[in-house]
Amino acid sequence: MKPNLIALALSVIACALSAASLWRSVSPHPAPAIAAPAPAEPDYPLEDKMNRLHRLALKLGRALDQENLTLAAFYHHEMDAIAEEIVVHGVIHEDKPVGYMASLMLQPPLAYLESSLEHSDLPGCRRDYLQLLKACNTCHTGIGIIHPPIVPPPPLESESPDGVPPPPSPRS
Numbered sequence: 001m002k003p004n005l006i007a008l009a010l011s012v013i014a015c016a017l018s019a020a021s022l023w024r025s026v027s028p029h030p031a032p033a034i035a036a037p038a039p040a041e042p043d044y045p046l047e048d049k050m051n052r053l054h055r056l057a058l059k060l061g062r063a064l065d066q067e068n069l070t071l072a073a074f075y076h077h078e079m080d081a082i083a084e085e086i087v088v089h090g091v092i093h094e095d096k097p098v099g100y101m102a103s104l105m106l107q108p109p110l111a112y113l114e115s116s117l118e119h120s121d122l123p124g125c126r127r128d129y130l131q132l133l134k135a136c137n138t139c140h141t142g143i144g145i146i147h148p149p150i151v152p153p154p155p156l157e158s159e160s161p162d163g164v165p166p167p168p169s170p171r172s
């Protein structure tokens with residue numbers, strides 16, 4: 001390895017670790033195991049995947065508002081698949097090892113939420129959901145992404161006359 005490549009590799013790893021420790025400092029859960037970085041893949045459509053993650057996160061939040069854990073688990077599953085893809089593709093964004101960072105910052109909160117969903121633990125799901133959104137924002141802030149913070153969906157403005165909220169579409 002040439003010296004400048006070594007310096008780049010070191011700065012990339014330092015960046016991943018500092019972002020990961022930032023996430024751990026806001027997480028109530030124990031630190032996740034550190035996985036080996038996957039090989040990088042250029043031209044990965046990260047922006048599309050992120051926008052999809054965002055839409056799914058909002059739908060998941062709405063499903064939790066409606067106490068519909070089956071639907072929440074469906075959206076969680078979709079988010080999990082995208083997170084895994086980002087990790088497996090070893091996504092690099094502007095020299096930042098986003099794929100590796102996602103294995104440290106995004107997959108663990110998704111795993112905690114999955115466990116709460118499996119136990120039909122609604123308060124746990126709500127807690128883990130907020131932690132998940134915090135992880136989104138921690139990575140964005142750490143990397144310097146200029147995007148408004150990811151927040152839970154606003155409360156539904158109107159409900160149907162019988163007080164039962166309309167079922168959300170399972171499409172995303």
Ligand code: HEC
Pocket residue numbers: 046047050051053054055057093098099101102105106132133135136137139140143145147150
């Ligand atoms: C490991 C780091 C990381 C995590 C975790 C992460 N993101 Fe991102 N996010 C990025 C990067 C890098 C970009 C910039 C992508 C680009 O512009 O190509 C981005 C951009 C975005 C954008 C803006 C996309 C656009 O159109 O410019 C949204 C929305 C977004 N992320 C949502 C989320 C949500 C929701 C989560 C959590 C469920 C999340 N992100 C978690 C790294 C992360």
